[in-house]
Amino acid sequence: GTGAPGPLTPAAEGASGQPLSGRLTVFAAASLTGSFERLRDDFAAAHPGVQVQLNLGASSALARQIVSGAPADVFAAANPPTMATVVDAREATAPQVFARNRLQLVVPADGPGRVDTLADLARPELVVALCAVAVPCGEASARLLSSAGVTAAPDTLEQDVKAVLTKVALGEVDAGLVYRTDVLAGGGAVRGIDVPQADQVVNDYLVAVTSSTGNPSAARAFVAHLLSPRGQAVLREAGFELP
Amino acid sequence: MLLLPAGLGFAFLVLPLLALVVRAPWRALPSLLVSPEVGTALRLSLVCATSATLLCLVLGVPLAWVLARADFPGRRLVRALVTVPLVLPPVVGGVALLLLLGRRGLVGRYLDAWFGISIPFTTGAVIIAEAFVAMPFLVIAVEGALRSADRRYEDAAATLGASRGTVLRTITLPLIAPGISAGAVLCFARALGEFGATISFAGSFPGVTQTTPIAVYLALESDPPAAIALSLVLLGVSVLVLVSLRDRWMTGASR
Amino acid sequence: MLLLPAGLGFAFLVLPLLALVVRAPWRALPSLLVSPEVGTALRLSLVCATSATLLCLVLGVPLAWVLARADFPGRRLVRALVTVPLVLPPVVGGVALLLLLGRRGLVGRYLDAWFGISIPFTTGAVIIAEAFVAMPFLVIAVEGALRSADRRYEDAAATLGASRGTVLRTITLPLIAPGISAGAVLCFARALGEFGATISFAGSFPGVTQTTPIAVYLALESDPPAAIALSLVLLGVSVLVLVSLRDRWMTGASR
Amino acid sequence: MTLEPGSPGLDAELVVDREGFTLEVSLEVGAGEVLALLGPNGAGKSTALQCLAGLLPLSAGSATLAGRCLDDPVAGVFVPAPERRVGMVFQDYLLFPHLSAVDNVAFGLRARGGGRRRAREQARDWLGRVDLADLADVRPAALSGGQAQRVALARALATRPRLLLLDEPLAALDASTRMQVRSDLRRHLDAYAGCTVLVSHDPLDAMVLADRLVVVEGGRVVQQGTPADVARAPRTDYTARLVGLNLYRGRAQGQSVDVEGGGTLTTAAPVVGEVFLAFAPSAVALHRDEPTGSARNRWRGRVAGLEQRGDTVRVELDASPRVLADVTVAAVAALDLTLGASVWAAVKATEIACYPA
């Protein structure tokens, strides 16, 4: 278990006034792993009658599972398009933005410090890792680079942020573009460098209660918890920006 | 002359592990070992991989036998199709299973409508995903063993009145026990390390479908050193299981 | 009696593929087939998987022979260590390779400093990653075959003056050809479908390191139907290769 | 002997095509009868046994055992091996390497539905009969060749089959055990109500064990009859050598016979047409110079082979016709017989048996 239980909200019951109970299954993007584990523990402490299950994975995989009939109550996606596929399939309605993330330049913590601006990504002698354009972070990186007018010279186009981060942490790569939250999760091995243009490509995290949920009151309570000050604090701690 | 490539091969397989061990966060290990989540994931992994291996043995050995011994039109096609799941990227394999057995799948919709059974996101789904990915290994290894076995022992058993099934059980299988053992080890190991198909088809619910490789994947997100430490724990456990299992099988059958 | 489980096993392996085929975006296929990216990825996949299989044969068969025939202290440990990469989650395997052969790796730092060689992010790295993941399959399958082979043929060859190496090459290997063939198929298929270790160690750059499974994975994010279609193309090609290869080997050696 | 339909015997007309080799053999074996299949290497003896065992389907012809059709490609009948109640001893034993001797023998009993303990008991019994009681728990790899053969014999006999097929059952036995096992086998076969087909290279085995011989050469029957008949009037070189006779085929004109392959022999009585001529090697006298005695047949040749057999030496002469002669060791010394030496052979016309071809 992670995170100490915070101050308990008195609202240990649902909208109807009945204490919440039953199972609650939350599908969440893998980049939310740490934060959602803490949120789950907080929520469970506040609603002892509810058993919260987290199903973590790539947003796209989660979306696919939900569309195939997976028993999800809440879906938290790392980017709007995946949420859109679920909404389009009428499996969820009214998604809400609950967090934002922005890109940072990431370099090895013990690196020689040759990289400080986005423009350095164009230097051919450096080993540069970016996310592939097909995945959300890659699409964001591409937008960032084009808005900054930089033609990067990547050596590899990774399938997700984690893959970029691992290579930077091991020092195999001189620089990459990842989300701020990932830089924080990466611990001491990597160093994040803020990129001014990143404001323009902020990535929204969306959450929605699914249409097929068997426990709508608990689901709504979880979403409310996510958007509550306590929930937002946890997210901010992990490096997310708030909507 | 043979020792040189053999040594190179060994080094090739072992040095990366060594590098892993050298760089592993040894400080993190003790706390990991006692944490209940790790225990849960490991136990689930072992249970699922063992069940998947058993399922593969039950279904795969007869299939290998049919491929090696029976002569029917289209055998080449059948063999080719059996080989296919091997090259399928595991994630796509998981998608295929969803398309088949999901609530809206080709078969799954009837299971759901008629019996109220929903397979995905259960421990059963993990076993199915692992078996789907691992069974071709067993089938191909066993078919290879069957083909190199001397068929005349089977003839001798047949003249003694043994039916095909009896011959298979009492003569053929014991004779190719090392081959089956090898196949089962491959199958078990593949199942134990399986990730893509499982997470696609069964999701990742702690205690239900979150096997160790999935836990490693998630830890890689939140705490990379812990992920490596967890992999080492998985390795240690599986080596223990494999060594104890395999040496028994191999020696029992060696002549 | 055997046909029932064999049929079940076959159905188990083939029905998910069928579901995939049924749901595949057939309209998308023709344009995919002619797209140069798909061609590039497929070609790279085949080249790398073939090279990796050859590398595995060269290093793995002698290793299997040593495990099956030589008697030395610590053989059990060696065998256990050879089995280990099987259960390693592939992503961790890739990390292990980086730790060994990367710029700052145990060995890689010297390669870099002394020879200016950097392995990651090259096609060579793809081959190494695939071989690392696939070799245990070959070694275990071949060891199983060696153990079920009748050793007295080797005795006979020895009395005729053949050295160990000659015996291996001219007697033992031909006798266990079906087993080697099975092992090579497993190895090739595992290499062809390999994803996690490759992307961790070699990265993914079109034409250099982006193999088909990586392309499939990426497509799954952006355009799922195209991903399924691409997998089917990968399947079709690999089945063609495997069928033509394997049937030749298997029949050539059958007695 | 022709079997009536429904008779308890074996009635088979075996036709098999293998690459480069065709077998076409008719066999009839009555219940309790022992038929010996003889023939040179590659004649098709083992192939015939495989057909009878159900391990090789016929290309044509048919096989009926105890009134039950086992194989008939025209009628589309093929009874697979396990349902045939046929016991077989293979030429190279084929003991199951992973089972002990006693479990090898018990295998058939268990496969035919016997209980484990009972099967083992009976198996031990059978091992005792072939003198291997103390090796019951040994694996085949640790058995000597002869021991393995005896286990194979016990394994086949133990199932009490309707038809027993023995492919050289005594070949690997040593001289002392061989006689014992041969008598035991004879006893078992005498007591045994089914049919037996036995392949052997040892004429003695065939003579002692078999009621009737069928000689096969190149996939076809060239001669059959009781051992005595065959021994008395061999019809092929192979049979003649088997029973130790000189045999020639030729065209007769009065008392003179032109031998196929060269030479002329004189018989005691006038004959006509195609005939066989046979005489024992012991009927041949050898001389250094042309003999002048009463022997009507005299011809010259070179010594091509010498072989000691107990007190006598068998001499092979390269001559027209070729001939084998048995002489004493003393004679060899007296005549200074060495390989390549030139000598005269003499055979009295009265020693030559003559019968139509």
Added chain:
Amino acid sequence: MTLEPGSPGLDAELVVDREGFTLEVSLEVGAGEVLALLGPNGAGKSTALQCLAGLLPLSAGSATLAGRCLDDPVAGVFVPAPERRVGMVFQDYLLFPHLSAVDNVAFGLRARGGGRRRAREQARDWLGRVDLADLADVRPAALSGGQAQRVALARALATRPRLLLLDEPLAALDASTRMQVRSDLRRHLDAYAGCTVLVSHDPLDAMVLADRLVVVEGGRVVQQGTPADVARAPRTDYTARLVGLNLYRGRAQGQSVDVEGGGTLTTAAPVVGEVFLAFAPSAVALHRDEPTGSARNRWRGRVAGLEQRGDTVRVELDASPRVLADVTVAAVAALDLTLGASVWAAVKATEIACYPA
């Protein structure tokens, strides 16, 4: 014959421990000499050959070939099989199943460094010598048992080894080929300068091919000598049966010998101490009632076995002592000899050979 150090022969003292079996045999074979190893099944003959071939290391003792130490556990010497220049024919052939007959024969030539074409040519030559030229391109699975054996023979001979080991090289050959191959083998062995150790169950093979016999029983040498010596004075039951004699061991007192296992026999000359008594089955006369003639030895027994051998019938009598008798077919009919019939055996004292044990 003791070989001097550095002699071109084989000098071996083979000691091997296997579970439940110990071999302890000394063998000395001169260059060009052929030694036959005889013995009952399981005596250790194949084990001895395996040691000589380098397939089984000795537990103790040593083996020296042409002055070169091949195996000496005390000195820590062990020359592996491929470096020994030893050719071996295995009891169950062990032809390589994936190679054609000619490639099987060529294998040793190529392994010893011959060129591919030259090796094949020589191999075809050897196949011709064993009469298999037309099956050169056939795989072993399509060879009959006898054909396979001949290919194995050719394969071993083709490498022209220093020491040739033959484990029953003629066992699977049919009667007609056998004589031919035997003479050919004799010729090859005569021309062959190396040592030969031959295992055979056929006394005739051993007598014809070997210069000296070594009889092994239970892992130990029980008798050795020239074929004639062994035939004349067998020292064990096995040897006696091998050469077709009745043999007894007993304690002599004057002309009377108390036979081990029961019974008394009278000899022509007085002897003392432990002796062997031997006589041929043909020296035994059988009578329905107690004979009154000159034969000094007369005893009664029951017929335990009857076996036809050509013109004569070998009768086994269950008596004290047990005895084998050869009688004519006519005698069998006259005496009405059936299993279990009670008859008298008579042997003249002068027929009995007596020699110290």
